[in-house]
Amino acid sequence: MFLDVVELRDFYDGHLGLLARRMIRRRVRELWPNLRGQSLLGLGYTVPYLRPYRGEAERVLAAMPAQQGVLHWPAEGPNASVLVDEAELPLEDASVDRILLVHALENTEQRAAMMTEAWRVLAGNGRLLVVVPNRRGLWARFDHTPFGHGQPYTVSQLSRLLRDSRFTPTRTVHALYAPPYTSGLVIRSAPALEQVGHRWFTRFAGVVMIEAQKEVYAPRRVRKRVLARARALLPSGRPSVPVPANRDRTA
Template identity: 55%
Template sequence: MRADVQHLRDFYDSPLGRVTRRLVRRRLRQMWPDVHGLSLLGLGYATPYLRAFRAEATRVLAAMPPEQGVMAWPRGEPNLVVLGQENALPLPDRALDRVLLVHALEGSDNVRGLMRECWRVLADDGRLLVVVPSRTGIWARLERTPFGLGRPYSPGQLSQLLTDSLFTPLRTERALFLPPNAWRPTLASGPALEQVGRRWFATLGGVLLAEATKQIYRPVNGLKAARRHYVVLPQPLRRQSLEDAPHRPALHR
């Protein structure tokens, strides 16, 4: 199940959504601290997190799938959002240095196609950062937020998907340790809960953030060089050899 664009926008305009954006964006900036001179694409509904990169990156774009719907972004400025199929983005090969997936993977009906397209549009040294609901977190169990929709992932599942899609996983982090409710004291203590959660309750984080680099050549593991087996074929007897062979009398019963 995929969240529609209006639901996503309403969530990020809410008090809980604003705290969510701030906490996740902080982790994103820690993982990508320097994007000077780079081109960056946000795929899915990544616009709440792209503003943090606009001051540094050379180019920042967003793409939203038609199944989700599209909204212009940024507000009050020239639009930087394109409508594009997850497996057919309107971008040339190797056009981007960074791709950020948010509210994309967990709701996709074509995960393999989505990952192939991310690989295609990334430069040879490009990096991918995926944000998905954590299977062991509270947020994936409640549908009151967009992170409660779609398929949650475990770190192992996400790492395997990246590897199968020709990416090399680099690291996986967690965020959103506060409970998904709009209670004001909870929202106010969000940063403190993040610190405590990361140190003592890592598996309870609501989202996983996995970074990977594009893999150009897939290594072949577990294959041994084939051993050659030689078979000695019998040589036919020459006619002369048959004539020279000693005569043996036939046996009679």
């Protein structure tokens, strides 16, 4: 079940939200350092992570599920957010180059349909980036943050879901190694904890992030194989083309 959009906005305006925004955004930027000339769709509550791309990508759109609610975004310019049914996105096939899912997959009750829609609207050479709470991390154990709601995932669980949804995982990263406390010491030491955790304790990160590529298969040439098999099954010494019944056999 989705959290209300106002709760999400208030979280990201607070100390822990600013910490999560900074740490996760850094990893997103490492995976996608340059989206110049490309289109970017955020599904869920992604606006804290879309902002760096507004002046870079050709088009940035924030799609917010109906059960969550929608807010005007960005505050300082024309609206780029839209209220959607995550199982029926109002976009054409293969119309976006990048899709970012945050606070989406772990909360939706239409997981299969949402992933089908993500596959449909993503371009053939596009990339999907999913951010979900880590089942083994501390952030999934406390419900005073959005990462403590919904279904958390391990790397293997998320990878399997992506493959079942016709995506091929390409890169996996983690973020949020600092505990979800508002202590000034924790906030100040978060960058150092991030470096240590990224090197030694990835399994205990707060979130799992997997980038995946859309699987597009070439049509198989079944007809030729079927014909070849049919010829191979003909009786030995018999012609492959039948002789007409009224042919003059004495000729």
